[in-house]
Amino acid sequence: MKKIAIFVDVQNIYYTTRDVYGRSFNYRNLWKRIANQGEIVSATAYAINKGDDSQIKFQDALRHIGFEIKLKPYIQRSDGSAKGDWDVGITIDVMETAAAGDVDTIILLSGDGDFDLLLKKVNQAYGITTEVYGVPKLTAGSLVEATCHFNPIREDYLI
Secondary structure, three states, X not given: OOEEEEEEEHXXXXXXXXXXXXXXXXXXXHHHHHHOOOEEEEEEEEEEEOOOHHHHHHHHXXXXXXXXXXXXXXXXXXXXXXXXXXXXXXXXHHHHHHHHOOOOEEEEXXXXXXXXXXXXXXXXXXXXXXXXXXXXXXXXXXXXXXXXXXXXXXXXXXX
C-alpha cells in the first residue's frame, strides 16, 4: 500500500475555489478519495490565524478529519495590505518528509507556481511521486508541468 503525505496551502485553496466557483472546498471528500489510494501517513494544513470564530471552527473540522494545523499570525500592514505566506514553511516540511524516505507520494493542494521547483526536486532527488490538486483556471502552468499528476479541483470537490 502506498504511503501518502498531504500538504495544503489553505489560503490558496480557499480563494481559488471561492473566486472560480463561489463555493468552499470539501476536505472530508478529499480525505476519503486519497485514503482509497493508500495510507495517509501525514496531512498538514497551513493557514493564517485571524482568531475569528468561523476560522476556529474550520480549523477544528480539519483536525477532526485528521489534519495537523500550522498557523501563522495574520499581519495587517500600515498600507492596508496583508501578509500571511506559508511557502517557505510548506517547502521545508515537504523536503523533510521527502528526505525521511517514509512516503511514496506527496500531494500538494495549491495553485502557486512557486512550488514547481520543489516538486521537481522531490521527484528527481528522492523518486517520490508528486500530485497537485488545484483549480485549473488559477493553477500556474509551471506547477502543472512540474508535478507527476495534476488533479483538477472541479465541482465534485466542493461543498
